Amino acid sequence: MIATLKKWLIKARTRETFRHGRAQNCTEQFERLCRLGNRMKSAVYGGCAIALLGSMAVASGVAEADENAKRYFERDSVKAYIEQISEEQDLDVNRISALFTDLERQQSILDAISRPAERSLTWREYRPIFVTQKRIDGGKAFLAEHTELLKKAEEKFGVPASIITAIIGVETYYGGNTGSYGVLEALATLSFDYPRRSDFFSREMTEFIVLSEAEGWDTVNVLGSYAGAMGMPQFIASSYREYAIDFDGDGRRDLFSSHADIIGSVGNYLARHGWVENAPIAERWITDNGITQPMREFVRESLLPAIDADSVRSQGFDSSQLAQGTQDDRLLSVMTMAGEQGDELWVGYRNFYAITRYNHSRLYAMAVYQLAEAIGSSTP
Numbered sequence: 001m002i003a004t005l006k007k008w009l010i011k012a013r014t015r016e017t018f019r020h021g022r023a024q025n026c027t028e029q030f031e032r033l034c035r036l037g038n039r040m041k042s043a044v045y046g047g048c049a050i051a052l053l054g055s056m057a058v059a060s061g062v063a064e065a066d067e068n069a070k071r072y073f074e075r076d077s078v079k080a081y082i083e084q085i086s087e088e089q090d091l092d093v094n095r096i097s098a099l100f101t102d103l104e105r106q107q108s109i110l111d112a113i114s115r116p117a118e119r120s121l122t123w124r125e126y127r128p129i130f131v132t133q134k135r136i137d138g139g140k141a142f143l144a145e146h147t148e149l150l151k152k153a154e155e156k157f158g159v160p161a162s163i164i165t166a167i168i169g170v171e172t173y174y175g176g177n178t179g180s181y182g183v184l185e186a187l188a189t190l191s192f193d194y195p196r197r198s199d200f201f202s203r204e205m206t207e208f209i210v211l212s213e214a215e216g217w218d219t220v221n222v223l224g225s226y227a228g229a230m231g232m233p234q235f236i237a238s239s240y241r242e243y244a245i246d247f248d249g250d251g252r253r254d255l256f257s258s259h260a261d262i263i264g265s266v267g268n269y270l271a272r273h274g275w276v277e278n279a280p281i282a283e284r285w286i287t288d289n290g291i292t293q294p295m296r297e298f299v300r301e302s303l304l305p306a307i308d309a310d311s312v313r314s315q316g317f318d319s320s321q322l323a324q325g326t327q328d329d330r331l332l333s334v335m336t337m338a339g340e341q342g343d344e345l346w347v348g349y350r351n352f353y354a355i356t357r358y359n360h361s362r363l364y365a366m367a368v369y370q371l372a373e374a375i376g377s378s379t380p
């Protein structure tokens with residue numbers, strides 16, 4: 001009976017976590033189910049009866065899976081996940097099972113996800129990591145080496161060569177550091193052992209398996225970041241499936257080694273996320289008397305542009321880019337960045353927001369923008 005209850009709980013967990021992965025509160029639902037299960041056990045049997053039944057289960061040789069086992073294949077919930085996605089995605093269950101045979105929980109990944117730079121750093125600390133002379137020089141070299149491809153992407157997607165270059169520069173140092181974690185093992189670790197975001201990562205794990213099977217990759221040995229981002233532009237699996245393009249026409253989308261596909265895919269990603277050709281990205285709002293309270297009231301927690309041109313103009317912001325950046329009633333965002341000399345006030349246009357679709361962080365978008373400015377906006 002206890003084994004049945006446990007099975008029910010495991011099934012409930014699997015169903016809540018994976019089938020309805022988009023629900024925000026699946027972990028809470030699971031915790032509620034556990035509490036409900038515990039109450040049911042207490043109500044029906046009482047503590048002594050549970051102990052007795054527990055001994056009976058051991059005596060009768062009923063093996064109970066350890067849901068904390070380091071090796072994922074020893075967990076019933078992992079087996080249930082494999083069975084479920086194999087059925088849903090029409091994949092060979094034995095083949096998918098084999099992928100998980102040697103996967104283990106990686107503590108280094110759980111440690112790394114707990115301290116992403118965007119969450120814990122201020123602009124004063126973040127900027128020197130990404131906007132360095134070495135990275136600027138690397139960007140100029142990358143831009144010089146891939147001028148034709150960058151021009152082609154600029155023409156097709158309207159995204160400046162310097163922005164595409166800067167994104168690749170911030171993501172992986174122009175391909176120098178694309179990650180050394182097994183993508184499947186990283187996604188498994190974050191799906192099964194990082195409850196806070198398990199629904200997101202389990203969806204990405206399924207996306208990755210489907211992508212890898214479709215592309216014919218050696219699934220277990222594909223390497224990426226601790227969060228499962230892949231290749232020179234660090235696309236996660238769902239982005240790879242949706243936004244990666246074959247820009248050199250060889251019939252494959254290769255973000256690991258085809259510079260054409262890499263450059264084209266970054267351009268395509270930004271275009272699909274609302275990049276506006278020849279429009280501004282961001283501007284420092286220089287003030288005469290510091291940052292006033294009305295200016296601070298424009299600052300929103302959300303990254304979404306929500307302020308109109310008239311509002312910022314009424315507080316003294318004006319520039320030749322404002323009309324272009326807010327044409328067609330496009331809105332802008334106002335932000336403060338904690339810089340070397342104290343708070344800096346910035347205006348972000350629609351294209352700044354597009355960069356935050358690549359990585360949901362103002363620090364990230366500002367680093368990309370400033371690196372791109374330093375690299376130079378025109379191809380040589």
Ligand SMILES: [Ca+2]
Pocket residue numbers: 245246247248249250251252253254258261
């Ligand atoms: Ca290709």
